[in-house]
Amino acid sequence: MLESIYRELILDHYRRPRNKGALDDPTVTIAMRNPLCGDEIELMLAVEEDRIAEVRFKGQGCSISQASISMMTQALMGKSLDTAVDLERRFLALMHGEETAKEDRTLGDLLALQGVSKLPVRIKCALLGWNALDEAVRACRRSDRGLMGERIEFKDMTVDVPEAAPPPEGFDPETHRGDLPA
């Protein structure tokens, strides 16, 4: 189980994050925090005619949050805002544990995070960067004249965590205990 979560690809993104740094002239910067654990990130997008020309991130956090945002930035480069929103929807499906999402080749490296869907308390970690992306796209769309380096300060993440996962195997609803010895 653990090995299916902490895959080599995840640790690789954690230790050698892609697109980490700052943009000189971002269209929008979203600073986002997971209030549960204090992980903080900043996502910077340079958007040109509805297309994500450049994306960078800064911040610190656990391997799941950092790998997820690193992989996300890779997947976003050069994509339209519509594609970004679609990608977010697909990633959420993966975190919800939907079977079809596990075969979704569009997600690329992000598929390595599918094991996180089995850890309800860690799904928020994986969604931190995506929550920032969601806010960034909204900000871009709110502004009809285009953004001029707008920065949205530390918002606590709000993306809904999927509905409660089914009880773990061996959970006894009578005693409310885990895999108790018989």
Add this chain to the structure above:
Amino acid sequence: MNPIGSPTTAGAPTATAPPLDAEALKARFPVLAQTVKGHPLVYLDSAASSQKPDAVIAAVTAYYSTDHANVHRGAHELSIRATDQYEQARGKVARFIGAGRADEVVFTRGTTESINLVASAWGRANLGPGDVIVVSEMEHHSNLVPWHLACEATGARIRAIRMTDEGQLDLDHMDELTSDGAVRLVATAHVSNALGTIHPVAEIARRAHDAGALYLVDGAQAAPQLPVDVRAIGCDFYALSGHKMCGPTGIGALWGRREILDAMPPYQGGGEMIEEVRIDRSTYAKVPHRFEAGTPHIAGAIGLSAAIDFLNEAGVETIHAHEVRIARLALERLSAEFSQLQLYGSGPDVDRAGVVSFTLADIHPHDLSTILDHEGVAIRAGHHCCQPLMRRLGVAATARASFYLYNGEDDLEALVQGLHRAEKIFGIG
């Protein structure tokens, strides 16, 4: 009973305490007899909340099964029984912390509410612009935020005692902070929840009083594991939580000097706390009931009373000696076993509570916690409600293993093996 007032030195007050049988005590806790993810549960998160022994569960069940009614109201049999048990619990708490009188003990929801009560009721009557509250940078948010609220309401200000690099309070700095005579109250923990430091509370009380200030002690972490004697400490308020000392959640206590409590206005209004009510005004009950508006957590108080019996039976000196010993073993074992493990707080040469805060290589504490959870080992990862302290330590989070009276060396071994597993998964060592 040895009052814990001065800094404890290795083995000093506890050398004579009989050894604690963690295995036998563990058998008294039904929740600990389970496996988690295929491994025996190793619960190392008691600094967040302790588990409950059979006696406490039985006391709460018995109360609801046979004696429940509202307190202080009815002249009928059940109300009399409930009132008796509730008030006996108050006496039990008073004796447990060395208070001279039961009516100096106010039941609250826990340490947080106890501190809020003082910050609100005492603060309202005693603080104004120019006044200062002294806290420390090691405090739990529950001993910071209530003072922020009090300062916002009254115009008072906050100053914080610095921590030394060894995880101790810098008392010389405290003297600097209190030297201008503006300080009205000093508020510190007795034991740090994040680092396990046992603070020299009697010395702090003396210095606070010399500066003309009152002293409030946050005893949330101390009451479960140290002999507490509020009169020997010399403090003015002492706050504790039931759930950290084997008792139920939602019950705690505030002890205060009678004359100070007497002079304080009510905290909340409602039933229980009144003397006489007219349509537009009321007079208030005497302490402690003045501060217990509404129907109290009767079952909680009765459960807390049973928890105190349980702790006395195990021996508070014995529990303390066990905590000091297992903390020392853990510090020594972890630093010997893991070259990339960073420990926070004082070293094994200083007595500390059974709390060990650490980080391991570049593994984020939340990842450590997840991996240990898959080995059945429950630890806490995060800022431990001590964000100023985390900033001082220069970390975003730490992993914290906290040992209690049901944790033996086998639990330390499980922690060590779990950390080896984490190293392996992260390709370290």
